[in-house]
Amino acid sequence: MLLLFLRKVKKCSPSIYRPISLTVNIYKVIDKIIEHREKHTLVRDSQHGFVRNKSCSTNLLVFVEEVANCLDSGYPIDVI
Numbered sequence: 001m002l003l004l005f006l007r008k009v010k011k012c013s014p015s016i017y018r019p020i021s022l023t024v025n026i027y028k029v030i031d032k033i034i035e036h037r038e039k040h041t042l043v044r045d046s047q048h049g050f051v052r053n054k055s056c057s058t059n060l061l062v063f064v065e066e067v068a069n070c071l072d073s074g075y076p077i078d079v080i
Helices: 002-008 023-039 056-073
Strands: none
Touching: none
């Protein structure tokens, strides 16, 4: 019965085609760009965004450690 239905539908009818999503391809391109940056060391060590094994939490820990080291050494520091 399904075959009979498919034969009656015209090939130019949009109802027989399923939609595609291009977002998966965009993520693949972004991933390749990030891999290229890491492979050719185009990113500084201080960069934490879009870098493997680094996040906002690691960025905050590095910052707090740097502030603590400055305070322990007696250097003045301003944080805005």
